Amino acid sequence: MAQPSSKKHRNHPQYELLYHPGIPGRGEFIRLALEAAGVPYKDVARDEQDGYSTVQQICNNKGLESTDGNPPVFSPPALRIPGAGKDGKSALVIAQTPNILLYLGERLELVPEDDEAGRFYVxxxxxxxxxxxxEMHDSHHPIAGALYYEDQKPESLRKSQDVREMRIPKFLSYFERTLKHNEKTGNGQGLYLVGDKLTYADTTVWQVLDGCMFAFPKEMEARKQEFPALLGKFYENVKEESGLKEYLVSKRRLPYSMGVFRHYPELDRQ
Ligand SMILES: N[C@@H](CCC(=O)N[C@@H](CS)C(=O)NCC(=O)O)C(=O)O
Structure with missing residues (x-):
């Protein structure tokens, strides 16, 4: 079982993350939120014997329900919350990464307090x-997820060029401006995207930046001058946040491999 330094575990159910075992992938957005909050959780595929078959049973079955009377799930990640089902005894199952983050945001205190607009903004x-x-996923799988990268390499080269030259700067510019806006209006100090403390917007943006740095190291290095606040102070600070600092050097943090973020040198800036 994942055991981050548990500041708030007495008030929380035993959250169960249902995700693939060998990659950070989309599960990582959920892990980072839980780790930042210091709330223990079970990473079912990794922490339980035969855990991955449980994940597949809940997330990939062809039946009319996932488990405990919950509707079917399209694909992992999902979050299983024992005791949170409609009858107060069974489990609630929630899928879709941003939906899971929305559910956890208030509970983990990773959204501005008593601020509906702030929650939507996060x-x-x-x-x-x-x-x-x-977009990063499509940079190596622009045609089909079921095909090998090698079978869509010419298209990957074209897609990656567009992602690196057009899309990445557009997104980074937006996050850089957001940081600056929040520095002026929300006391973000260049450390936080919303308000004056960590939210799941910070952990989610950070994870994507980190993945981009793994996939396109040359491109991201070259962009540092253009986006110094985001790729400098902000990126470095999130790594130092309590909970995350310990997690990022722990075995629970999986290395990038064949997931969303992949490093093919030929797709990076030449
Ligand atoms: N929009 C969904 C995407 C979920 C997704 O694509 N999951 C991947 C693993 S990271 C998967 O198993 N997909 C199977 C498929 O799309 O066929 C989310 O954010 O959770």
Whole structure:
């Protein structure tokens, strides 16, 4: 079981993350939120014997329900919350990364308190970061997820060029401006995208930046001068946040491999 330094575990159910075992992938957005909050969780595919078959049973079955009377799930990640089902005894299952983050945001105190507009704003930023996540996936799988990269390499080269030259700067510019706006209006100090403390917008944007740095190291290095606040102070600070600092050097943090963020040198800036 994942065991981050648990500041708030007495008030939380035993969250269960249902995701693939070998990659950070989209599950990482959920892990980062839980780790930043210091709330223990079970990473079912990794922490339980035969855990991955449980994940597949809940997330990839062809039946009319996922488990405990919950509707079917399209694909991982999903979050299972024992005791949060309609009858107060069974489990609630929630899928779609941003939906899970929305559920956890208030509970983990990773959204501005008593501020509806602030909650939507955090979600807006997370959704935007997840759009870039999808662009990064498509940079090596522009034609079909079921085909090998090698079978779509010419298209990957074209797509990556567009992602690096057009899309990445557009997203980074937006996040850089957001940081500056919040420095002026929300006491963000260049450390936070919304308000004056960590939200899941920060952890989600950070994860996408980190993944982009892994996939396109030359491109991202070259962009540092253009986006110094985002790729400098902000990026470095999130790594130092309590909970995340310990997690990022722990075994729970999986290395990038064959997931959304992949490093093919030929797709990077030449
Ligand atoms: N929009 C969904 C995407 C979920 C998704 O694409 N999951 C991947 C793993 S990271 C998967 O298993 N997809 C199977 C498929 O799309 O066929 C989310 O954000 O959770």
């Amino acid at each position: 979600q807006q930023l997370a959704l935007t970061a997840l759009d870039l996540n999808n």
